Amino acid sequence: MIYTVTLSPTLDYVVSVDHFQTGAINRTQSEDVFPGGKGVNVSLVLNDLGYLTTAMGFIAGFTGAEIKRLLRVGGVEGNFIQVERGMSRINMKIRSDAETAINGQGPEITQEDIGTLFSRLRFLIDGDTIVLAGHIPPSLPSDMYEQILEFLKGRRLRVIVDAEKELLTGTLKYHPWLIKPNADELGDIFGVRIHSREEAVPYAAKLQNMGARNVLVSLGGDGAVLLTEQGEIFSSDALKGKVVNTVGAGDSMIAGFLAGYLDSDGDYEMAFKEGLCAGAAKAFNLTMTTKKEICYLMRTTSFDIQRKQKD
Ligand SMILES: Nc1ncnc2c1ncn2[C@@H]1O[C@H](COP(=O)(O)OP(=O)(O)OP(=O)(O)O)[C@@H](O)[C@H]1O
Ligand SMILES: [Mg+2]
Incomplete structure (x- = not known):
């Protein structure tokens, strides 16, 4: 089974407004509601690609119930922990001359709720995949992903982590199967700026030395580079097409990479292609x-x- 963990999933309320103005009443031209959050996005894409997933995390209130319902409509089974106080976040995106976002806070998660999450993670078995993706909400410990991986230590899981800074580097000692920093996230870890796939390679290699098995660095419209556990480096430009909205491209890439890997019985080049x-x-x-x-x-x-062997 594939599990995705989104600690604070969202309801994305996306509206378009002609010439949005602050301090005035604006009327929408269109409005849509989607379930959101990085793990949730990965689940939805994997489901469409034919892979069943269980989406885990914490939800609360009427927004939490709606997230669960919309995921079910999208074919994704949720195994969410219902927390008592607060409500799941609404992230509002206003598409206008410029794009404006207002992101909610999310519910208050207690120590007991965390305990419930761990009691459900007990059911993961060898061969399962777990995707840990996104920020940690303020009411949770900042080393939450490490705690989860410490708890799961000893099981042969395929672990995927998509997170920033220490949240990511803290998990490397658990040898995640895949991490997918984008160029900015990779640069932030080492205090540098990364402008190209070539520049990304030595820093991706450092993350491998720190414990990651496969490192996929995405560079938006400049493509991606993959360092595999077999010592190969794959690099490619992005595909050409009319770009409409790149938000969530990284989540989608992770889902495609995993599906490509599973479809091909472990061929990293196929995984890379489907990720792209x-x-x-x-x-x-x-x-x-x-x-x-x-x-x-x-x-x-x-x-x-472009394919070559790591030096
Ligand atoms: N403009 C684009 N044209 C073609 N492909 C793109 C474009 N933007 C992204 N992609 C593809 O999606 C991959 C992931 O994108 P990106 O690097 O923007 O991820 P990200 O920053 O993690 O995104 P997010 O966190 O919003 O999901 C890229 O490596 C590329 O293959
Ligand atoms: Mg990302």
């Missing part, structure tokens, strides 16, 4: 990535992947 297509499929669409779009890109793209 899934990332692009998100960038080329306003809302969700779909299997239809990913398959179309997989079929019609003539990939130009």
Whole structure:
């Protein structure tokens, strides 16, 4: 089974407004509601690609109930812990001349709620995959991902971590199967700026030395580079197309990478290709990535992947 953990999932309320003004009444031209959060996004894309996942995390209030309902509509089974105080976040995005976002805080999560999460994680078994993705809400300990991996130590799991700074580096001693920093996140870890795939390679290699098995660095419209546990480096430009909305391209890439890996019985080049297509499929669409779009890109793209052995 594939488990995704989104500690504070959201309801994304996306509206478009002509010439949005502060201090005035604005009327919407369109409005949509989507379930959101990084692990939730990974679950939705994987589900569309034919992989069942269980989405875990904490929810509360009527917004929490709606997140769960919308995920079920999207085919994703939730195993969320219902917490008592507060409500799941609403993240509001206003599309106008410029884009404005207002992100909610999320519910108050207690020590007891954390205990419930661990009691549910007990059921993970060898061969399962767990995706830990996104920020840690303020009411949770900042080393939450480390605590989860410490708890799961000894099980042969495929662990994927998508997080920033110490939240990511703290998990490396548990040898995650995949980490996917973008160029800014990779640069932030080492206090440098990364401008190209070539520049990313030595820093990705450092993360491998610190414990990560496979490191996928995404550079938005500049493509991605993958350092595998077999000592290979794959590098590629991004796919070409009309870019509409790149938010969530990284989450989509993770789902595509995992599906490509599982579909091909462990071929990293196939995983890399499907990751590139899934990332692009998100960038080329306003809302969700779909299997239809990913398959179309997989079929019609003539990939130009540079492949070499790590020195
Ligand atoms: N403009 C684009 N054109 C084509 N492909 C893109 C574009 N932006 C992103 N992608 C694809 O998606 C992958 C992931 O994108 P990106 O590096 O923006 O992830 P991210 O910063 O983690 O995003 P997020 O955190 O919002 O999910 C890229 O490596 C690329 O393959
Ligand atoms: Mg990201």
